Amino acid sequence: MSLNRQSIVHAFIDTLVVELETLQASYDNAVMGATHEESKPEDPKDMRSTEASYLARGLAERIAEKSALLKRLRHAAQTAPALSASPQSGDIIRLRQESEAGDVSEKIYFLYDGLGGTKVNVNGQTIVAISATAPLGRAICRHAYDEEFQHPTRSDTYLSAQIFL
Numbered sequence: 001m002s003l004n005r006q007s008i009v010h011a012f013i014d015t016l017v018v019e020l021e022t023l024q025a026s027y028d029n030a031v032m033g034a035t036h037e038e039s040k041p042e043d044p045k046d047m048r049s050t051e052a053s054y055l056a057r058g059l060a061e062r063i064a065e066k067s068a069l070l071k072r073l074r075h076a077a078q079t080a081p082a083l084s085a086s087p088q089s090g091d092i093i094r095l096r097q098e099s100e101a102g103d104v105s106e107k108i109y110f111l112y113d114g115l116g117g118t119k120v121n122v123n124g125q126t127i128v129a130i131s132a133t134a135p136l137g138r139a140i141c142r143h144a145y146d147e148e149f150q151h152p153t154r155s156d157t158y159l160s161a162q163i164f165l
Contacts, residue, residue: 011120030056089132096159
């Protein structure tokens with residue numbers, strides 16, 4: 001089975017859904033800890049319930065951010081990417097990387113803000129999400145397909161190729 005955009009984006013959606021479920025469980029536990037009868041302060045300096053409420057609020061914000069990201073990603077799964085001469089956010093590309101020592105490798109990246117660093121495995125291939133605003137993401141987007149470019153902070157040379165539709 002070959003790689004295609006649909007299967008790759010759905011793998012990222014599945015990963016995000018699992019992450020949201022984990023965040024929701026953590027949030028539920030934090031709320032329970034903040035509101036539990038045994039969390040009442042024993043003295044004026046006891047901050048357990050206050051700390052638990054801060055944690056719950058932070059988790060609620062992350063859940064809201066990840067939910068919005070999931071909504072955008074689901075929309076992206078149903079929308080064909082705009083074809084252009086250079087990679088842009090939402091594209092899935094294969095980069096050929098040549099190190100200073102002459103070693104050559106290929107990696108597949110999904111340019112998508114909010115997912116940076118997330119990895120999925122599709123048909124035995126690892127695909128890494130990279131933000132279009134990250135240094136490598138910006139470098140990728142500034143160059144046309146099949147154009148060599150240097151890594152912005154290392155001496156590696158890249159060649160962007162194939163977009164997955």
